[in-house]
Amino acid sequence: MDRPLPLLHISNHALAVRYRPGFGSVIPASWTLVPSVLSGLPPIVCVHGISREVEEMARLLSPASAETGRIFVMPHFDEKHYPRYQSCLCRNRSDLALIRLVEELMRDGCVPPGRFDLAGYSGGAQFAHRFTWLYPHWIERLVVSSAGWYTFPDNSPFPYGMGPSESSRLRLVHQCLKVNLRAFLDRKIMIRVGEHDDAVDAVTRSGPEIEAQQGRDRKTRARIWHQALLQAARDLGVVPQVDFALMPGCGHSFEECVRLGGLSEVISGMQQAPS
Amino acid sequence: MTTHSDDPSHAIFNKAKWAFTTRHVPKEIVNGIRFTDSPQSGDLLLARIEWIGHQTRLHTREGRFSDLFVGDLIVATCGARFATDQFEGISQVRADGKADLLAAGGIIGHTRSRHNRMKPATRLRVLGVLTDPSGKLINISQHTIIQDSHGKPGLTIGIVGSAMNSGKTTTAAYLIHGLEKAGWRTAGIKLTGTGSFGDLHAYIDAGASVAMDFTDAGMASTYLEPIDRIIAAGHSLLAAAARHGCDTAVIELADGITQAETSLILNHPQRDQLFDAFLLVAADSLAAIGGMAWLSERGIAPVALSGLLTRAPLVVGELSQRFCIPVLTREDLAEPTVASSVINRISAVNHPSGP
Numbered sequence: 001m002d003r004p005l006p007l008l009h010i011s012n013h014a015l016a017v018r019y020r021p022g023f024g025s026v027i028p029a030s031w032t033l034v035p036s037v038l039s040g041l042p043p044i045v046c047v048h049g050i051s052r053e054v055e056e057m058a059r060l061l062s063p064a065s066a067e068t069g070r071i072f073v074m075p076h077f078d079e080k081h082y083p084r085y086q087s088c089l090c091r092n093r094s095d096l097a098l099i100r101l102v103e104e105l106m107r108d109g110c111v112p113p114g115r116f117d118l119a120g121y122s123g124g125a126q127f128a129h130r131f132t133w134l135y136p137h138w139i140e141r142l143v144v145s146s147a148g149w150y151t152f153p154d155n156s157p158f159p160y161g162m163g164p165s166e167s168s169r170l171r172l173v174h175q176c177l178k179v180n181l182r183a184f185l186d187r188k189i190m191i192r193v194g195e196h197d198d199a200v201d202a203v204t205r206s207g208p209e210i211e212a213q214q215g216r217d218r219k220t221r222a223r224i225w226h227q228a229l230l231q232a233a234r235d236l237g238v239v240p241q242v243d244f245a246l247m248p249g250c251g252h253s254f255e256e257c258v259r260l261g262g263l264s265e266v267i268s269g270m271q272q273a274p275s
Numbered sequence: 276m277t278t279h280s281d282d283p284s285h286a287i288f289n290k291a292k293w294a295f296t297t298r299h300v301p302k303e304i305v306n307g308i309r310f311t312d313s314p315q316s317g318d319l320l321l322a323r324i325e326w327i328g329h330q331t332r333l334h335t336r337e338g339r340f341s342d343l344f345v346g347d348l349i350v351a352t353c354g355a356r357f358a359t360d361q362f363e364g365i366s367q368v369r370a371d372g373k374a375d376l377l378a379a380g381g382i383i384g385h386t387r388s389r390h391n392r393m394k395p396a397t398r399l400r401v402l403g404v405l406t407d408p409s410g411k412l413i414n415i416s417q418h419t420i421i422q423d424s425h426g427k428p429g430l431t432i433g434i435v436g437s438a439m440n441s442g443k444t445t446t447a448a449y450l451i452h453g454l455e456k457a458g459w460r461t462a463g464i465k466l467t468g469t470g471s472f473g474d475l476h477a478y479i480d481a482g483a484s485v486a487m488d489f490t491d492a493g494m495a496s497t498y499l500e501p502i503d504r505i506i507a508a509g510h511s512l513l514a515a516a517a518r519h520g521c522d523t524a525v526i527e528l529a530d531g532i533t534q535a536e537t538s539l540i541l542n543h544p545q546r547d548q549l550f551d552a553f554l555l556v557a558a559d560s561l562a563a564i565g566g567m568a569w570l571s572e573r574g575i576a577p578v579a580l581s582g583l584l585t586r587a588p589l590v591v592g593e594l595s596q597r598f599c600i601p602v603l604t605r606e607d608l609a610e611p612t613v614a615s616s617v618i619n620r621i622s623a624v625n626h627p628s629g630p
Binding site: 096 | 456457458459601603607610611612613615616618619620622623
């Protein structure tokens with residue numbers, strides 16, 4: 001049995017909170033925050049980290065939703081059906097599950113049709129940047145926060161880079177990434193990581209190859225990925241809209257990043273990337 | 276022209292099996308029948324089955340197969356047919372009312388030639404052309420879904436083949452499936468060919484947001500139709516797809532690229548208004564190489580290769596090396612990331628677009 005989602009209590013009269021149950025591995029459950037006054041801007045989909053504290057994410061982002069008038073959608077990729085949702089192309093295809101969820105929400109009139117902003121924290125940031133790279137047509141703006149590691153615009157085998165994967169199931173992904181690279185780099189991309197998020201913990205993917213490519217810790221990896229995106233954009237003649245900043249006083253905690261690092265302002269678009 | 280003295284009752288019209296090609300004509304408007312030995316392409320004919328040949332079943336307007344029996348009455352459309360491995364026929368009824376069922380979708384005409392593996396076409400006796408209350412002959416061109424020709428989906432891709440049965444419909448359907456799963460609202464359009472529900476059903480089964488063909492634009496078959504009429508139908512069908520909110524359209528052209536109407540479309544000055552890119556489908560390596568060369572001479576560089584040739588990994592390898600474009604199996608095309616990257620490949624060259 002799935003862990004039942006606890007009721008989410010958000011005392012904000014400027015906001016309606018809706019819970020939508022999931023359907024097995026077809027569509028993830030989700031929370032949607034709908035401000036009473038809508039800005040008309042695209043909805044924002046926020047993807048949780050591997051601790052799957054989606055209710056906490058909803059609670060912490062609700063003031064930004066009410067203040068900016070933007071709809072927030074928070075899918076819950078439960079551990080049973082989406083144990084490796086971060087990779088996007090996992091067995092139950094978290095990428096397609098998200099597309100189905102968004103299409104259902106659009107069909108129901110919960111969110112307007114068209115592109116959406118995609119934000120992810122930690123494991124959710126891994127998901128978010130891969131999803132955007134695979135489906136750039138869906139995304140208006142990408143916020144990548146505190147990812148453990150990244151897919152790079154280099155020739156390392158996927159998922160580390162755009163090189164051929166050893167998995168036959170993923171034999172064409174590298175071609176897709178190469179074709180989509182320009183469109184991916186054409187998005188507004190905001191990269192954030194805590195100023196103190198430089199500890200190597202039990203869940204940090206490590207090893208000589210990844211450390212040689214990306215560095216040891218999240219802070220270093222975010223910096224290196226940022227530089228790699230800028231270089232790839234220059235190589236393709238794309239004007240980069242990639243913004244990187246450290247979140248002051250923050251370690252690897254979503255609550256800290258919102259409270260001290262201004263992450264909810266970044267996600268909600270109050271803090272814009274340079275155009 | 277002679278006028279038939281016996282006006283069949285409405286019960287006879289209703290009892291007749293109405294073919295797929297007649298589906299946009301409301302049955303209620305039929306008021307009578309007139310015999311003519313020179314019906315025009317698109318006219319609605321009432322005919323009786325005289326002998327069962329190759330076509331043993333009719334595609335009905337309700338979307339199902341109906342077994343045919345000698346003596347059955349059918350309502351179908353006068354039209355021509357071009358199918359290299361079946362029949363070539365023209366929209367003609369002989370003076371004695373004898374005619375052939377050229378295609379199971381409901382095309383009545385006169386067989387000019389047939390593939391040597393084919394039995395003769397099912398034989399009919401045409402009883403007359405259906406008329407409306409004003410006595411006017413009913414033609415399917417009077418009953419279309421066409422409203423106007425303004426607008427088109429953000430991105431359109433043509434599926435062209437080296438020949439009939441090279442895998443075009445399968446390629447179109449699997450690409451549609453992959454695009455829809457990736458969130459592209461996709462129209463499946465068959466722009467040329469002979470009226471039949473098979474291809475439209477393939478698009479619908481693949482998940483197309485909307486599926487249309489030239490019969491929706493008032494043609495039972497595009498063979499021997501004026502090229503400008505077919506081009507106009509293309510604009511109208513794309514406009515209809517845009518009205519349905521489609522961001523992409525997959526447009527299949529019948530038979531091979533050298534077939535008369537398909538070739539005329541690919542050489543037409545308005546070609547680039549209809550198609551943003553092409554995907555070439557071929558049955559084998561030489562057909563692919565020849566097709567690429569033929570298209571290249573006309574300034575067309577396909578974005579990918581597919582079709583029956585992809586069943587042989589050796590051929591895929593050979594063509595992948597020869598041409599700098601992906602050679603994609605149907606399973607590849609059904610993968611949303613791959614289908615989406617086909618679109619992004621086109622968008623990168625043309626213009627950005629999205630849901």
